[in-house]
Amino acid sequence: MLAPVKVSEVSSSDPKHIDVPHTRVAFAMVGDVTNPGVASGTPYFALQHAARQGWSVRGLRLSTDGRNWARRRLLWNLRQKLASGASGGYQYSDEFLDQLWKLDPPMPGEDIINMFQLYPRRIVERHDGRLFFFVDQTLKQMFETYGLGLPDKVMHDAIGRERDQYQKATTVFTQSSYAARSVVEDYGIAPEKVQAVVCGANLDPDVLDAWEAQDHPPHDPGPLRLVFVGKDWQRKGLDRLIAGMEVARSQGAEIDLRVIGVAREDVPKTLAQVSGIEWIGFVDKRRETGRFVDLLATCDVGCLLSRAEAGGMSLREFCRLGLVTLAPDVGGSPEYVTHGSGHLVKPDAGPETIGTILLGLATDKTLLDRQRKIAWSERIQASWDLPIRLIGRRLAE
Incomplete structure (x- = not known):
């Protein structure tokens, strides 16, 4: 192996x-x-x-x-x-x-x-x-x-x-x-x-350079801010995420969710009617890269709960911007997250399991702060510069 x-x-x-x-x-x-x-x-x-x-x-x-x-x-x-x-x-x-x-x-x-x-x-x-x-x-x-x-x-x-x-x-x-x-x-x-x-984050390098040069103050206290990115909401597990979020909320967690790539009208009413969800819809990363980076970087936890996944490019984007991750334990996805700041979820895990993870992140600020620091310190590992260097080394032989 x-x-x-x-x-x-x-x-x-x-x-x-x-x-x-x-x-x-x-x-x-x-x-x-x-x-x-x-x-x-x-x-x-x-x-x-x-x-x-x-x-x-x-x-x-x-x-x-x-x-x-x-x-x-x-x-x-x-x-x-x-x-x-x-x-x-x-x-x-x-x-x-x-x-x-x-x-x-x-x-x-x-x-x-x-x-x-x-x-x-x-x-x-x-x-x-x-x-x-x-x-x-x-x-x-x-x-x-x-x-x-x-x-x-x-x-x-x-x-x-x-x-x-x-x-x-x-x-x-x-x-x-x-x-x-x-x-x-x-x-x-x-x-x-x-x-x-492992590939890098699909984010414009010039925009990333400008973002890195900015001041990045600590996130304001308040609800745990989740972000989901994807078009295929069912395969990517948006329904699982929302169900887990509702479980955590029922136990006292304050959580908000930002959904990018899916509009409210694209999902069943049972999901569309859940409160505390900001439905962003499609964002053109070719023309709105700066906006896309800001939408992700102002959140706490990047979420992907795919039922089937080769890797999951949104995970690399979350990691490149220093987010804690909630990732599927399927395919190559576990390799796409930063060790020490990622939470893996089996494809058959139910809302209670997902809710328990979210509840811990929402109520244990020590846990969230520790994992945010790890994610931030390791963010460069999700850059394309490193994998391209490795491939170039092999091609130069």
Whole structure:
């Protein structure tokens, strides 16, 4: 079994030394890597920080927008339906990937870091640069835990190509040891070819620099301030959080909740009618990064209670801003929180368990202050600078 790799281990003996790849590097994903709205912004911010560290780097623009893609998907699903009686999973087919990568093909000799689990076969067979992966989870993990309902044949074919491509890749970077274990144990890849690198917070570095330069007075006394970030409120466990909050309140806790990414009208009335919830709705991190940072940083506890999760990017954002965290004990999420300032919750934990944690944080100020100090002192560990440095060191070899 692979031992976890902490981003704190990235620092070299010379803190000013940064290993820079000696070749051109392209980041790839299904979607336009230069768009921070793709894949929660993870490829975009990885690319941005690589450029800041001096890499010769670009992002491939593999956008699936437009009518042609909808038409191709429809025709592919129709053929699958006629052939096997089932459809779905077009994005995992080699036909889809081959067409996609024609939009912005890699340059000769260019190294590629693919943040999707598959390359087109053509790229694997013909490209003369090194091929890397940087994935949040394997397809086997995704298919088993996310319940996508895809045809067995589609999943089997995709996992088979994924296994073959991991074998041929120079290095498989994963965004958690949870994912790294699957690459080794489920796909048979040699451990020395696999490197777990927990990703950083998807927040604009210039905005973070400005925020760091401000004075940060202690939070005013008052209700415990929770914040939730996410669009898929059910998978992300907003209902579980609200139920736990109500339990804690019934026992005397003063708690407020700020919800970002979900509007009041998007949830059932039983949740929408709970008092003490500030429904922020969607915040565009491309245009309102400063506002987004302020909305998080003025809270005490960042909350994510997913029923299924590869990692949970909001957890890295909470940690980067020095928040105590309430996190799901699923997938790679435990690796995304700061040790000593995070509370892990099992996916089957009920409102009483969640409420007990919140009650303790709301009523034991010594506990909250101690964990806030830990979170604040360790916040830089959730920066993208450190994982990009580690990846750059491997690419420079």
